[in-house]
Amino acid sequence: MRPRIVEVRQNILRKNDVLAAALRARFEAAGVFVASFVSSPGAGKTAFLERTLERTGGTRRVAAMVGDLATECDADRLRRSGAPVKQITTGTVCHLDAEMIDRAIESWMPAGLEWLFIENVGNLVCPASYDLGETLRAVLLSVTEGEDKPLKYPSIFNTADVAIVTKIDLASAVGFDRDALLQNVERVRPGLPILELSARSGDGFNAWLAFLERAAAARPLVAGTTGA
């Protein structure tokens, strides 16, 4: 049984990778920069995305897609920013895949869109295997989750372009050991950029927005490299 499921899974991943590459080309052709966010449930992805939409919406045409097993809760929260938001409900599926993004875009892609943010289902394991055609993938990790998470969930850190430590306003309340976390990220993914912020206080958002701007500006280069 084991070999068969592995074979099926690899076929699915292969199909996903093909579709993700097509999506990436399509985003690139349309001039859309795509950043995706993965984390545990409750790491603060939605609050982080709310503030990111508010801070970027004034100068950029931004939009968001958000994946959850059930409910429109997150989309409702995010729409308060004024940006177009598309909820993808996955039922029992524990991650977003390229086909879901493709289908969502088919029926919904705001005209003149510049930056698209994709919030994955809260899951620190399965989303690692699915390329969504994004240009930048950020893994979020809150100070309340424990400093050992990079060691225990290495695959998600291996697919990310940046790690974002969230809820730093709670760091002292939870006895967060910053050095230990930074060391653990470095052990799993040497050189991975790490940002630290709080969506509640806004601390660290200037650095995050500057990072986003640089990633978006570097995009044609990245896309050229990928396409070569």
Add this chain to the structure above:
Amino acid sequence: MRPRIVEVRQNILRKNDVLAAALRARFEAAGVFVASFVSSPGAGKTAFLERTLERTGGTRRVAAMVGDLATECDADRLRRSGAPVKQITTGTVCHLDAEMIDRAIESWMPAGLEWLFIENVGNLVCPASYDLGETLRAVLLSVTEGEDKPLKYPSIFNTADVAIVTKIDLASAVGFDRDALLQNVERVRPGLPILELSARSGDGFNAWLAFLERAAAARPLVAGTTGA
């Protein structure tokens, strides 16, 4: 492709269910009460289990199995309680299944064991589908994760026998809305028992241990019902 993966998945689940039923019968015959814990990464399962082992180890023969993608971190922490602990590393697999438990027991089952605790991989989605042969399944949810989690991850709440709210010592620091969480659990699983505790302060552990004792005492009845 979709129908094929669904078919394969159902075969695996069927195989898992058969094996889990055999495991349950075996635990019952050996007089072992088994409780499993599922949650997001970082909800505090290991700290909760550490204190549970410390509090029960004096009067009961207890042991623990703990699932993680990688590392022996959790087993090392739990062994400090003095209880036998078995680490199961799953590689890239996002959940424990009955076969992993079966294999672990084959090579490791302390003599005279009374209570076995199983800590699943940190994942609020996939473990819902896998019966481990446990008598009691608890879903843990920390006050830092947001009150909307039951609505967004209903399947895991539907397979649990009790919900445990963790890290209540942080409730005021994070602005935890207790009423909202209780209502959301009730919406998804009317009547599900809910316990609230802190592994750091120890608050709520007396009620949890009393709950465990009742569940263990009620076990022959439950097993009789299941077996009939």
